Amino acid sequence: MSSEWSFVIAAYAITWVVLVGYAAYLARRRRRAARRVAEAAEA
Amino acid sequence: MNAAPVNAEHVRQPARPPRTSPLLGLVAFAAVAAAQALGFVTSRPDRDMGHLQKIMYVHVPAAWSAFLCFFVVLVASLHYLWRRRERSDLLAASAAEVGTVFTALALVLGSIWGRPTWGVWWAWDARVTSTAVLLVIFVGYLALRAFTDDPDRRARWSAAVGILGALNVPVVYMSVQWWRTLHQTQSSPSTVDPAYALGLRANGIAFVFVLIYLLRRRYETAILERDAERRRDEAALSDEAGVRPEVARV
Numbered sequence: 001m002s003s004e005w006s007f008v009i010a011a012y013a014i015t016w017v018v019l020v021g022y023a024a025y026l027a028r029r030r031r032r033a034a035r036r037v038a039e040a041a042e043a
Numbered sequence: 044m045n046a047a048p049v050n051a052e053h054v055r056q057p058a059r060p061p062r063t064s065p066l067l068g069l070v071a072f073a074a075v076a077a078a079q080a081l082g083f084v085t086s087r088p089d090r091d092m093g094h095l096q097k098i099m100y101v102h103v104p105a106a107w108s109a110f111l112c113f114f115v116v117l118v119a120s121l122h123y124l125w126r127r128r129e130r131s132d133l134l135a136a137s138a139a140e141v142g143t144v145f146t147a148l149a150l151v152l153g154s155i156w157g158r159p160t161w162g163v164w165w166a167w168d169a170r171v172t173s174t175a176v177l178l179v180i181f182v183g184y185l186a187l188r189a190f191t192d193d194p195d196r197r198a199r200w201s202a203a204v205g206i207l208g209a210l211n212v213p214v215v216y217m218s219v220q221w222w223r224t225l226h227q228t229q230s231s232p233s234t235v236d237p238a239y240a241l242g243l244r245a246n247g248i249a250f251v252f253v254l255i256y257l258l259r260r261r262y263e264t265a266i267l268e269r270d271a272e273r274r275r276d277e278a279a280l281s282d283e284a285g286v287r288p289e290v291a292r293v
Contacts, residue, residue, distance in 0.1 A: 004094045004159065011155045012079065015101045018148050019075070019253055023068060026260040033267035040274035 063259040071252035078249035082242030089236075098156040100242050103230045104250035105149040106174075110212050111254060112142025113181075117209035120202035132198035133269060135205050136188055137261035141254065143181040150174055161225055169222035173215045180208040194272070 082100040089096035119135035122128065153171065154164050165171070184204045191197035219228045232240040232247075 002094070007155055007159050008094055008097050011098045011101055011152050014151060014155070015105070015148065018144065019257075020072070022144050023072075023257060023260065026257065026264060030260065030264040030267065033264050033271055036271035037267055037274065040271055040278065043278060 063256065063263060067252075067259070068256045071249070071256040074249035074252045075246070078242070078245035081245050082239075086239050086242050092160060095156060095159055096239065098152060099230060099235070099239065100246040102149060102152040102156055103243060104247045105145050105152060107247055108250045108254045109142045109145035109149055109177075110216065111251070112138045112145060112258070113177075113209045113212050115258070116142065116205040120205040120209070123198055123202045129194075129198070129269065130266075132202065133265040134262055135202065136185075137258055137265050139181050139184050139201075139205060139208075141257050141261055143178065143185060144257075145254070146174065146178045146181065150178060157225075166225050168225040169218040170215065170224070170226035173211070173218045177208065177211050177215055180204070180211060184208060194269070 079100060082097060086097065088094050115138035116135045119131045119138065123131035123135060150171070153174075157166065157171075158164050184201055187204060188197055188201050191200060216229065219226050228234065230243070232244045235243060
């Protein structure tokens with residue numbers, strides 16, 4: 001594999017890690033926020 | 044700027060968060076995968092850069108997405124200062140965070156592209172430097188929001204910083220024309236080789252789908268977090284009111 005492909009693969013891998021990772025982070029953060037709202041409503 | 048009084052009706056009523064379907068996320072990420080496959084299939088190696096040209100399909104759409112987010116920050120911030128609607132502030136904050144992620148991604152991808160083509164990971168080039176300044180401004184915006192407790196003051200200050208930051212976007216965009224340094228002029232379907240236009244256009248559209256999905260998810264999270272913050276403040280106030288007579292007796 002040429003070194004060109006190493007850079008291309010690295011770029012695409014980072015793109016997917018960042019986008020999917022951020023989407024997963026938002027899903028977790030949203031669940032936490034919804035739980036806090038529910039707890040505050042109960043209190 | 045018009046300092047309209049805070050509309051108590053809009054401040055007190057918790058905004059109902061939109062429900063973003065997970066299907067939108069699946070469609071958005073599938074669109075990115077399909078667009079990337081299309082870009083790989085339709086683009087032959089570039090005469091000068093060879094296969095490195097394919098980095099354009101992620102680097103340029105990431106930068107476009109960041110610019111779009113900061114345009115949303117500008118419009119929502121101006122709307123907040125005009126009407127003092129809490130939803131506008133939360134939308135601006137959401138777009139700022141998503142835009143910051145896309146800006147950081149564009150910078151990292153540019154660095155990966157720059158190493159084999161320019162010979163360096165980083166250069167104090169006009170485009171790279173102005174993009175880094177844009178990133179620092181919006182990291183500052185997010186820090187400002189994190190360290191300010193009063194919701195109204197937080198919204199006003201961050202609207203001002205958001206507008207200033209968004210006004211930097213045209214400077215970033217035009218930097219390759221105004222200061223001819225290392226970075227090539229703007230890449231768009233009309234300026235690249237026709238063989239690459241389809242892939243660039245498809246990836247640009249696919250990134251917009253992902254941007255819409257992430258922005259909606261972040262916005263609904265912001266509404267929920269604001270609701271939790273409001274309930275916590277109200278509970279603290281009612282506790283204080285309940286405790287006060289005893290304090291008076293002591």
